[in-house]
Amino acid sequence: MAHLTLNQYLQQIDNAWRSRDGISLADFVSFRHAHVASSKLQMENPESSVERVLEPPMDEIVAAHLKCVWYVNNQDFVQAYYCQQLLVQAFVKIFQMQRDQNWALPVMYAICIDLRLLAQQADKLLALRGSGRPLETLEKAADILMSCFRVCAADNRSAEESTKRWGMLALVNQLFKVYFRINKLHLCKPLIRAIESSPYKDQFSLSQQITYKYYVGRKHMFASDYKSADMYLTFAFERCHKKSVRNKRLILIYLIPVKMLLGYMPQRGMLEKYDLLQFWEVAEAVKVGNLELLNNVMQHHEAFFIKFGIFLILEKLKYVCIRNLFKKVFDILKMSRIPVAALMTALKLMKIDDIDISETMCILANLINEGKIKGYISFHHKILVLSKQQAFPPLSMVTR
Structure with missing residues (x-):
């Protein structure tokens, strides 16, 4: 794949498009696929070459992707983001026209993830240049992600197999990642209502459910609804695969403070297992009512607690x-x-x-x-x- 020629690449896309092979097509427009390493596919102006092989509207999507690959390889993430934005917007038009089909959902997942990640890189580059508002690109990306979500949510057909509503949770999770980063958690509310009222709420893939519960749990934590936060975060932790130690640790960083506020102190063995001993002295101080020790521990681990946005939550343990x-x-x-x-x-x-x-x-x-x-x-x-x-x-x- 790393030595794929342009003609081979375009022919495989054409085959995937004509056979409605959403998984293969998703690979060919994703940055997680090996084709992006091929020097033969890095083209600043691929439009004419693409148009000779692919018919509209697929040519517009692929041309935008190849331009995006070009800009990424040249470290110009701002222009790469704009190309990805055009790609997603072109896809949304196609997706809307496929009224009785949802085979393109894997394509939507792939390009939306890339849109968010490229927006983050673009914002970093703009910050280094000293231009633009902080996280401005990521905010724009959220609007485009929302347009995809609306297409999925608007599909009210009763046919379970072909409904686009199966794509709702994956998009909600992408939007959560954006809203938490730009600190606009109030925008999560309508998304949560949409998922909680969905007849497929418990039928989405487990990995998507875990991500959803993790973010909703964090939102409840910041809203001081600790019992709901406990319920959602516990679901995410218990069902997260045991080999996903990094993800389980990340969930615990928020679940442990919630548990402590509910009166349940963590065991040292678990904290050692997940390299979270920062919480041990906090728990010990709270248990015995040693406010002096708690203040000292909070100060000692301040950088860690601030990094994950839980310092003010832990401050509530003082009461x-x-x-x-x-x-x-x-x-x-x-x-x-x-x-x-x-x-x-x-x-x-x-x-x-x-x-x-x-x-x-x-x-x-x-x-x-x-x-x-x-x-x-x-x-x-x-x-x-x-x-x-x-x-x-x-x-x-x-x-x-």
Whole structure:
């Protein structure tokens, strides 16, 4: 394939097109196929050569692909992206005309993945040149991906085998990858509704379902819906292939903080297996209510937590840590009426030196409001009055 001539390449495409072989055709317009390494296919102006062999509209798609290959090999990812954009737009027109067929779905998958990846490379190049808005190309790519999604979603035919709706989840996953990168998670909502209401929701390929659950789980996590996040991320982790260690580790980076916020602390053996011991000291500090240690650990691993966007999520564990600290005070005093001054003293022992009674009562009010502590504050007497039944309920019962 690396020595494929232009004529051989075009003939194979023509054969795949005429026989409706979507898988082979997808290979011949994909950057993950060996033909892109052939020097004989790297042409700046391939239009006339392509038109001699292929008929419209296939000639437009292949010419755009060959130009894209040319620009990629010349490291001009901006022009490569524009060629890929023309390719996808031309494909969408063909795809819409194939009203009773979905054999071209593999082609759509291949060219949409390349569109997203080329957009990322184009944005990097534009950033180096100091031109354009950050992630501007990726935003444009999202609009084109959405046009493909609309074609699939609009196919309301009842014939399961030939409906284009089988392509919806793959496109949603590509769009999720874009929206998370450009930080526009609100755009995920209509996509989630479309998938959740689809009759094929549980029939898509497992790999696509895992990717979908991973991103939806992360979205729920950022929305502080930890129980839903736990459900989706657990699905993704448990069904991810055991040999896909890198993917399982990535899922755990988000699942572990969610589990901790629900009161379930990770085991050291699992953290060692997936090289995630950054969470071990966090868990140990939270369990014993050691706020000083938690602050130190968070600072020590700050770069790692920020890289994956979970630093602010883990910051919420400070309230869990304080709740556990107050529970230790309760266990020591063995009283249902605890002076707020005693809780303030415990906080000061954790190196929170600038805290006062009013701030301590504010923290208590938040913990009570969130259901992490059952009781009320007597502001006049500056006393925490705890419930006689489960004053410190399990976090899994009170966290959203």
